[in-house]
Amino acid sequence: MEFDLWRHWQALAALAMASAHAPESGSARATDGFAPLMDAAQRFASAAGSFFDGGSTGSTNAAQAFGNFLRDQFTDLYPLPWLKGFAAPSAAAASAPLEAPALGLTREHQERAQRTAEAWQRLVEAQRRLQRLWSDTLREAAAAFVSRLTPQAPSSSAESLNRLYDAWIDCAEEAYARMAHSEPFSDALAECVNASSDWRRETSATIEQWAKLLDLPTRSEINTLALRLRAAEGELASMRAQLEAAAPHSREHGAARADGQPAESRPRADRRSRADQPARQDRQTRTVAPKTRRRARRGKARP
Amino acid sequence: MSSVDLYAALVAARHCAPGCSAKEEVWRSGKMSLYRYSPIAEPTSEVPLLIVYALINRPYMMDLQEDRSLIRGLLSQGLTVYLIDWGYPDGADRFTTLADYIEGSLLRSVEEISRIHRCNALNILGVCQGGVFSLCFAALHPERVRNLITMVTPVDFHTSDDLLSKWVRKIDVTAWVGNGNVSGDTLNRLFLSLMPFRLTHQKYVELLRGGADRARIENFMRVERWIFDSPDQAGAAFREFVVWFYQENRLARNQLKIDGRPVDLKTLRQPILNLIGRRDHLVPPASSAALQRLTGSHDFTTLELDLGHIGMYVSARAQREVPPAIARWLAER
Numbered sequence: 001m002e003f004d005l006w007r008h009w010q011a012l013a014a015l016a017m018a019s020a021h022a023p024e025s026g027s028a029r030a031t032d033g034f035a036p037l038m039d040a041a042q043r044f045a046s047a048a049g050s051f052f053d054g055g056s057t058g059s060t061n062a063a064q065a066f067g068n069f070l071r072d073q074f075t076d077l078y079p080l081p082w083l084k085g086f087a088a089p090s091a092a093a094a095s096a097p098l099e100a101p102a103l104g105l106t107r108e109h110q111e112r113a114q115r116t117a118e119a120w121q122r123l124v125e126a127q128r129r130l131q132r133l134w135s136d137t138l139r140e141a142a143a144a145f146v147s148r149l150t151p152q153a154p155s156s157s158a159e160s161l162n163r164l165y166d167a168w169i170d171c172a173e174e175a176y177a178r179m180a181h182s183e184p185f186s187d188a189l190a191e192c193v194n195a196s197s198d199w200r201r202e203t204s205a206t207i208e209q210w211a212k213l214l215d216l217p218t219r220s221e222i223n224t225l226a227l228r229l230r231a232a233e234g235e236l237a238s239m240r241a242q243l244e245a246a247a248p249h250s251r252e253h254g255a256a257r258a259d260g261q262p263a264e265s266r267p268r269a270d271r272r273s274r275a276d277q278p279a280r281q282d283r284q285t286r287t288v289a290p291k292t293r294r295r296a297r298r299g300k301a302r303p
Numbered sequence: 304m305s306s307v308d309l310y311a312a313l314v315a316a317r318h319c320a321p322g323c324s325a326k327e328e329v330w331r332s333g334k335m336s337l338y339r340y341s342p343i344a345e346p347t348s349e350v351p352l353l354i355v356y357a358l359i360n361r362p363y364m365m366d367l368q369e370d371r372s373l374i375r376g377l378l379s380q381g382l383t384v385y386l387i388d389w390g391y392p393d394g395a396d397r398f399t400t401l402a403d404y405i406e407g408s409l410l411r412s413v414e415e416i417s418r419i420h421r422c423n424a425l426n427i428l429g430v431c432q433g434g435v436f437s438l439c440f441a442a443l444h445p446e447r448v449r450n451l452i453t454m455v456t457p458v459d460f461h462t463s464d465d466l467l468s469k470w471v472r473k474i475d476v477t478a479w480v481g482n483g484n485v486s487g488d489t490l491n492r493l494f495l496s497l498m499p500f501r502l503t504h505q506k507y508v509e510l511l512r513g514g515a516d517r518a519r520i521e522n523f524m525r526v527e528r529w530i531f532d533s534p535d536q537a538g539a540a541f542r543e544f545v546v547w548f549y550q551e552n553r554l555a556r557n558q559l560k561i562d563g564r565p566v567d568l569k570t571l572r573q574p575i576l577n578l579i580g581r582r583d584h585l586v587p588p589a590s591s592a593a594l595q596r597l598t599g600s601h602d603f604t605t606l607e608l609d610l611g612h613i614g615m616y617v618s619a620r621a622q623r624e625v626p627p628a629i630a631r632w633l634a635e636r
Contacts, residue, residue, distance in 0.1 A: 176499065193475075194478065197478035197481070200481070226397070
């Protein structure tokens with residue numbers, strides 16, 4: 001779900017605009033900023049006007065048309081949030097024959113390309129399923145909305161537009177909640193995420209393969225280093241805790257700040273200024289990996 | 304209402320900073336900070352209160368602005384308030400686990416406060432995921448927690464109305480997280496997806512419906528900032544939280560272990576105050592209410608308010624009702 005203030009305001013922001021007066025004479029900047037809003041307001045007002053005109057003559061077609069208008073406005077809303085940022089697969093990956101036997105020197109690379117392409121296909125299919133469910137939701141919401149519209153007395157006042165809008169939101173959320181709680185939605189969503197995870201893993205492996213050829217550092221190598229560092233910090237903390245246990249008074253000293261003073265006793269101004277600054281030396285001197293620390297308290301050293 | 308006025312008010316409110324109460328950092332470890340808030344009233348309790356916030360969003364929501372500050376409300380009741388700020392994890396924190404947070408940062412924060420106040424046990428107020436951490440901590444270190452307050456805290460993750468839980472049940476979270484962190488943007492999109500029409504449309508229309516009143520716009524912008532100011536989540540801890548709690552419901556099933564030690568809610572004997580939002584769309588009331596039947600505490604109080612998840616700490620009603628209720632409950636104990 002892309003967060004874009006103006007886009008979010010599109011279409012349904014019109015009701016608020018309807019209560020505004022004549023076109024603003026403000027700065028060009030403000031007018032530019034509100035241009036999409038104005039456009040959406042006009043479209044909404046136009047659709048609502050058609051509905052009210054139809055309503056006055058008892059036409060249900062007008063209500064149906066208004067419901068369809070709202071469906072159209074929300075068709076592109078559905079976010080598929082987990083997929084945002086995914087690029088299309090490379091031509092090679094997309095065209096890799098999924099069932100061709102992988103042979104020869106490059107068989108591992110062929111299989112990886114096949115797995116990548118397969119994951120992408122699953123992802124696309126899951127997206128289609130979600131999009132269908134979203135479409136069903138909007139259809140249900142529009143039907144419920146139209147059924148609420150029929151008995152309404154026609155009026156194009158700002159208050160009526162507000163009520164219309166709230167009714168639409170209620171209908172839409174109710175329909176969405178039914179869909180979102182359903183098994184088909186959970187299944188499609190899980191498949192979508194799982195396929196995207198598989199695609200990312202295979203793509204990452206391909207990129208790392210190229211990085212190694214060029215002798216560039218990879219994320220896997222950095223992870224390994226991070227884990228080693230974490231283990232080393234744990235060992236250090238364990239030894240420190242053992243020292244504290246061996247010399248009980250050192251615990252009190254250990255509680256003091258690195259500058260030699262307990263936090264409580266430092267000048268207030270100093271403390272206040274520290275709060276606005278990044279951590280300094282005490283970060284290193286006081287950070288203790290919890291697992292080894294607790295083990296040490298129990299008298300167990302990390303193996 | 305003039306759209307030009309509204310636009311001008313929004314522009315003017317762009318840089319509104321959240322936070323209104325004076326505080327000082329008393330301890331720091333890595334990216335985590337422990338803050339103590341300056342008193343604004345005569346102290347009514349010798350036992351400090353530690354607020355444990357969630358990892359998901361920033362804790363300044365507890366002290367957003369003067370008329371929307373749970374912390375200020377607690378301070379005005381004469382309580383001594385501390386707060387853990389978990390910071391913003393980055394790629395170097397990807398292997399940080401729940402044990403690191405609970406048995407590391409949280410435990411050491413409690414030790415630090417205990418040292419400052421020369422007391423053995425504190426009062427703890429856990430919010431949302433921070434409430435889950437607080438429950439785990441209290442079960443692992445009962446001697447360190449005098450009274451426990453949980454606010455909009457999920458306990459049973461498999462209630463029928465828990466949409467998040469339904470969604471993640473079939474997701475391969477280990478593959479999803481991989482070895483990296485989970486971005487705050489992804490989580491934001493996930494949360495917006497829970498009620499997309501209200502959260503991405505209606506609330507902005509509501510903004511349009513109101514006037515260009517400066518205070519209202521500033522409040523809106525501060526909340527807006529908080530909603531989307533979401534730290535990335537340390538990958539290992541996120542994976543553990545989703546799998547252990549959302550998928551396997553270990554806490555409610557008494558199967559949870561942190562750092563190899565069992566977390567049994569039945570061992571909780573402290574007085575517990577459980578604050579529930581009746582309109583909470585993130586943590587269903589039934590999920591929080593389950594705590595009463597799962598805990599061993601015989602002094603259990605439930606306070607259910609007709610509020611949503613966020614409303615529990617920033618709504619006007621919450622400001623009026625929640626801090627006095629907490630202070631009263633603590634004073635009685």
